[in-house]
Amino acid sequence: MFRHLLTAVVLVALFLPAMALADQITQFSEVSGEPAFTITDNVTFETLTASTSVYLTFDENVIPFGRTPQTATLTWSGTTSSYAHLAFGQWIEEGFSGWFSIMAGTDNLFSGTFSNATLVASGQTANFSETDTPPVITYTSNYLNFSNANVFALALSMTLSSSVSQDTNFRFLNFNHAAATGTFWTDPPPTIVPEPVTLLLSGGALLGLGLLRRKRKS
Secondary structure, X not given: OHHHHHHHHHHHHHHHHHHHHOEXXXXXXXXXXXXXXXXXXXXXXXXXXXXXXXXXXXXXXXXXXXXXXEEEEEEEEXXXXXXXEEEOOEEEEEEEEEEEEEEEOOEEEEEEEEXXXXXXXXXXXXXXXXXXXXXXXXXXXXXXXXXXXXXXXXXXXXXXXXXXXXXXXXXXXXXXXXXXXXXXXXXXXXXXXXXXXXXXXXXXXXXXXXHHHHHHHO
């Protein structure tokens, strides 16, 4: 019991300060808002996966005019073999390793890997997060250079389709589907890759005009 309580305290102590110190790089929201994330129990391990259309927004302090949303495809895959446990009324499942990509066709807008993320869930809400110094998270992008960053953090905020519980084997969490938004940080912030950013902003301007025309027509 003490180990479980200590785990919850350590998660809060490590993750929140790193988020406060780091700079927000980008965030995504699902285009449809539907529960595109799926958790699957394979008896010996559990996976959190998704493939869905998203709006990706870069922070304007990282890329000028970055608040223009970019339409992209998010693919997410994370796996853990660590069993879930209950602490402070919340289910905690640790040790998720995997990768994600946010692509516009073959264009890498923002992608990365993680190796020790934690899922904390209660009722029909959950948070999937990781932060590390030195990093075991990596980020890549055609528009940003992360070679100087030494603190990385990520978080998913999820709304579950059903209340979270343990599966029938009392090993993993069982909530089936979830809708999610995601946010990513680094410290210090990345540097800009100049020429691709010009193309990104041009694409964002076209997207903005398209959304404006749709609104006027409606």
